[in-house]
Amino acid sequence: MDVKAVLSAAATDPQPEAAAPQPVWTIVPGTLADFLATAGTLTLGQRRLIVRQALLVFEQNFAHLPLKVAMHGVNPVQRLRLLQSRLSRQETPDPEWAFHFELQSIFHSVRDLHTGYQLPKPFADAAAFLPFRIEQAGDRYVVTQVNADLLPVGGDLRVGVTVTHWNGVPIGRAATANGERYAGGNLAARHARGLESLTQRALAGHLPPDEEWVVVSYVDLDGKPQELRMPWLVLRRTVPAAPVGGDAPRGVDIEGEQLASIRSFLFEGAGPSNYTATGIFLWRAVETTSGTFGHVRITGFSLGEFTSQAQFVAALQAHVEAFAQIITSLPEDGLILDIRSNPGGHILAGEILLQFLTHRRIQPEPAQMVSSPLNLLLASHTPDYARWRRSLELSVETGAVYSDAFPLSSEEIVNAFGQFYHGPVVLITDARCYSTSDIFAAGFADHAIGTIIGVDDNTGAGGANVVGQADLLDDLRDVPGSPYEPLPAGAAISVAIRRTLRVGDAAGTPLEDLGVVPSVRHRLTVADVLEGNPDLMETAGRELKLLPKRRLKVSVVPGDDALVTHFDTLGLDRIDVYVDGRPRGSVDVVPGAGSLTLPGTGEQVRAEGFLGGELVAVATAFPQAG
Structure with missing residues (x-):
């Protein structure tokens, strides 16, 4: 990684740059009922194969199995054995929807979005949808996006109306009941996912809706009760979805990524209009009664697909350069980081950003594998799992349920650049933050970077590295006796492997299901969901005002066998200066500009700022001729 390039980038203004296009969808003529009439071709032998592989990953690879059995009182392994037994006795297969329903019910019972069964074609490339979105604002459920072109003739559903009932059921109760059918490690996460899937769901991970049409009861903008009846419609993917695994460890909500792409297609141009987009970052300055602050929404942590490690490193370098540019261009009085609805992505892409916000050394989250013969086989033949091999071997003797824990991200890389933003920072989360976003929020909390504000009671609570069964098949393809088999008809299984x-x-506490509980709770208002979060920004501004303000800007000019270090400080009383890792000087400071001449030369200067003897800020600079 190139530290100089990041420092140079931070000295220039960020450039608008739209994110890479989301996967493309097309609308299928007809309704969901028409689509389902032609779906379903799995043979009895193919069903038995899928169940056999599901049982394998649950018993041998699933990292959370002991926790899930204890926390949710479930036994997915026994349910899979029973399903396997029934299939072995069948001569004529049951309806295919019944097979998918039972298998998805088993996967969903463990409340883990990483570990899932993705249905085969044609479901794998399809989504059921209604052309509007509902969001919760306090006790109200408000329509926030509508594709009017897809409403039925005479339909007049508009942004801002309040939905009261869904097929005759009060909307809040309908969302909660719907959420109980799906994964989600806590009540907040299940309710959020239940609400989302009322209107859009990717059929790879969700069964089609039971109803062929819905009746939505709502109060229009004039306060009058209205009803909309419309059938479920279908999208088909025209560009393949990104693979689950890859060379770099990923922690991602597969369903969340698909949902984001569906909404990008349905509601094109309906997103926030007062942000500047740079890759996965949306950023702006916001004015509140507490002051003017920077606001950065991180929409995901997936950096793309790569065919080489060099490509991944280049994408990671661009990622950190963009982040450094953005945060250093925004007001220094406070920064609002916002990861709501972020489905995660590459774990290193999340953990690498934490260092830019704190003087503390970042400790990446460690990860464990469950002790099993198959995981030991993986660790013995796959470089990605080799660090876990020794402890997995010892587990036979020690009886340890888990391997030793090792970080998935390099500690050197997540500390390669150091702190760039010295002002106060808050982080906004919701129940749709998942996986790498959970890991990012946990790191933010565990390193005491700032205040966490939650619009829900918890994050999505996904704490794992996810891989596909197809990735495991490839890992052991040349190993004699590998039990992994290709799945038929485009079906797929994903699993939390670490x-x-x-x-x-909180050292040693699992992130899975427990999540990251915010220290401040903000209930979204109607103005928040319709007008760009003004009330949420006010809450964030008040919290930022409670935190100390600091500034540590450093530049270095080489002289005759000396380095002249110029600095501008706030909230500090002493600076210690290191040159190429060795102490070179120290000076007491007052707010404002100052300088310190250091004897000798060097390549890299690190300034450490103190207040009352406590380290509170760091900055890095390279000598540049004045």
Whole structure:
């Protein structure tokens, strides 16, 4: 990684740059009922194969199995054995929807979005949808996006109306009941996902809706009760979805990524209009009664697909350069980071950003594998799992349920650049943050970077590295006796292969299901969901005003066998200066500009800022001729 390039980037203004296009969808003529009439071709032998592989990953690879059995009182392994037994006795297969329903019910019972069964074609490339979106604002459920061109003739549903009932059921109760059918590690996550899937769902991970049409009861903008009846419609993917695994460890909500792409297609141009887009970042300055602050929404942590490690490193370098540019261009009085609805992505892409916000050294979250013969086989033949091999071997003798824990991200890389933003920082989360976003939020909390504001009671609570069964098949393809088999007809299974643990004061605590509980709770208002979050920004501004303000800007000019270090400080009383890792000087400071001449030369200067003897800020600079 190139530290100089990041420092140079931070000295220039960020450039608008739209994110890469989301996967493309097309609308299928007809309704969901028409689509389902032609779906379903799995043979009895193919069903038995899928169940056999599902049982294998649950018993041998699933990192959370002991926790899930204890926390949710479930037994997915026994349910799979029973399903396997029934299939072995069948001569004529049951209806295919019944098979998918039972298998998805087993996967969903463990409340883990990483570990899932993706249905075969044609479901794998399809989504059921209604052309509007509903969001919760306090006790109200408000329509926030509408594709009017897809409403039925005479339909007049508009942004801002309040939905009261769904097929005759009060909307809040309908969302909660719907959420119980699906994964989600806590009540907040299940309710959020239940609400989302009322209107859009990717059929790879969700069964089609039971109803062929819905009746939505709502109060229009004039306060009058209205009803909309419309059938479920279907999208088909025209560009393949990104693979689950890859060379770099990923922690991602597969369903969340698909949902984001569906909404990007349905509601094109309906997103926030007062942000500047640079890759996965949306950023702006926001004015509040507490001051003017920077606001950065991180929409995901997936950096793309790569065919080489060099490509991934280049994408990671561009990622950190963009982040450094953005945060250093925004007001220094406070920064609002916002990861709501972020489905995760590459774990390193999340953990690498934490260092830019704190003087503390970042400790990446460690990860464990469950002790099993198959995981030992993987660790013995696959470089990605080799660090876990020794402890997995010892587990035969020690009886340890889990391997030793090792970080998935390089500690050197997540500390390669150091702190760039010295002002106060808050982080906004919701129940749709998942996986790498959970890991990012946990790191933010565990390193005491700032205040966490939640619009829900918890994050999505996904603490793992996810891989596909197809990735495991490839890992052991040349190993004699590998039990993995290709799945038929485009079906897929994903699994949480390594579980992550918290660090700092919460060291050793699993992130899975427990999530990251915010220290401040903000209930979204109607103005928040319709007008760009003004009330949420006010809450964030008040929290930022409670935190200390600091500034540490450093530049270095080489002289005759000396380095002249110029600095501009706030909230500090002493600076210690290191040159190429060795102490070179120290000076007491007052707010404002100052300088310190250091004897000798060097390549890299690190300034450490103190207040009352406590380290509170760091900055890095390279000598540049004045």
